[in-house]
Amino acid sequence: MHVDLWKIVIAGVVLLILFTLIMWFAIPGGRHYRKRRIAKRVYGKIQGLDDRCVIPYLRKIDPYVFEELVLVAFRKKGYRVYRNRRYSGDGGVDGMVRIGGSKVLIQDKRYGEHICLAHVEAFDEVCRQRKAHGLFIHTGRTGQGSKEVAWNSPRLDIISGDRLIALMKKGRPVEFG
Numbered sequence: 597m598h599v600d601l602w603k604i605v606i607a608g609v610v611l612l613i614l615f616t617l618i619m620w621f622a623i624p625g626g627r628h629y630r631k632r633r634i635a636k637r638v639y640g641k642i643q644g645l646d647d648r649c650v651i652p653y654l655r656k657i658d659p660y661v662f663e664e665l666v667l668v669a670f671r672k673k674g675y676r677v678y679r680n681r682r683y684s685g686d687g688g689v690d691g692m693v694r695i696g697g698s699k700v701l702i703q704d705k706r707y708g709e710h711i712c713l714a715h716v717e718a719f720d721e722v723c724r725q726r727k728a729h730g731l732f733i734h735t736g737r738t739g740q741g742s743k744e745v746a747w748n749s750p751r752l753d754i755i756s757g758d759r760l761i762a763l764m765k766k767g768r769p770v771e772f773g
């Protein structure tokens with residue numbers, strides 16, 4: 597009887613592991629699926645918000661939902677989107693989007709205050725190393741140092757404020773570069 601109990605326990609553990617693996621890989625988008633689903637709901641809600649309420653609303657959402665939301669917004673604008681497999685340890689790139697035939701690196705930051713100059717400089721360096729253009733998209737305030745990094749970089753553009761609102765709203769054109 598004791599041996600049979602161990603067989604049942606082992607079979608149960610194996611089934612649990614198999615179930616977990618199936619759920620992990622079978623759900624569209626893997627572990628990003630839940631955050632992407634929330635981001636799509638948030639995108640829908642933003643459409644009904646007054647422009648003045650969009651940035652404060654974005655500052656309150658989960659940072660990973662914000663990453664997904666930016667990619668959802670690009671997709672809704674008709675751009676091809678490339679998602680990362682993970683949120684952290686992504687090498688400073690949260691995703692990519694194809695704009696004008698080129699892949700453009702995306703870095704999203706959900707800030708409440710001024711953006712960190714070191715984050716902008718690090719993303720510019722990633723873009724330089726990968727020989728790619730990059731969009732640093734954020735909900736904070738852009739300080740003079742960060743503006744100067746973007747102005748002096750041939751590969752970096754900062755999207756915030758009115759341009760971020762235009763990205764989030766249907767039917768609004770957004771200029772890049």
